[in-house]
Amino acid sequence: MLDEVTHQLVMLGFLFLTAGIITGAVWANSAWGRYWGWDPKETWSLITWFVYAAMLHFRMMRGWKGKRTAFLSIIGFSAVLFTYFGVNALHLLLLNIITELQFFLL
Numbered sequence: 001m002l003d004e005v006t007h008q009l010v011m012l013g014f015l016f017l018t019a020g021i022i023t024g025a026v027w028a029n030s031a032w033g034r035y036w037g038w039d040p041k042e043t044w045s046l047i048t049w050f051v052y053a054a055m056l057h058f059r060m061m062r063g064w065k066g067k068r069t070a071f072l073s074i075i076g077f078s079a080v081l082f083t084y085f086g087v088n089a090l091h092l093l094l095l096n097i098i099t100e101l102q103f104f105l106l
Contacts, residue, residue, distance in 0.1 A: 003065050006073055014052045021045055040087045048079040 024042075025035040036042060055072035058064040 003069060006069065007059060010052055010055060010073060010076070014049075014056060017045070017049055017052065021049060040091065041083065044079065044083040044087055048076060048083055051076040051079050 024045075028037065029035045051072065055064075055069055055076060058072070059069055
């Protein structure tokens with residue numbers, strides 16, 4: 001039961017993630033003249049898309065259920081959380097480190 005609910009929700013989320021990546025690329029092209037810029041948010045959203053694509057593929061083609069798909073769901077959700085929160089936090093952390101290094105080197 002829980003496995004089937006997870007599968008249905010992942011399919012719905014995958015649809016919205018795909019639509020978001022495509023519409024974001026179209027918007028980026030009109031705003032910056034390129035569809036994809038490989039910045040950290042774009043890259044991690046693509047990584048998240050690949051994790052969920054792999055999960056759906058393995059479930060449909062290989063018949064994976066239960067613990068295997070639960071594990072991939074956790075990895076996918078972790079990637080979502082990192083995309084929204086971790087990329088910004090990592091960026092700020094790196095800026096602080098660079099600022100401190102400049103202070104000590106000057």
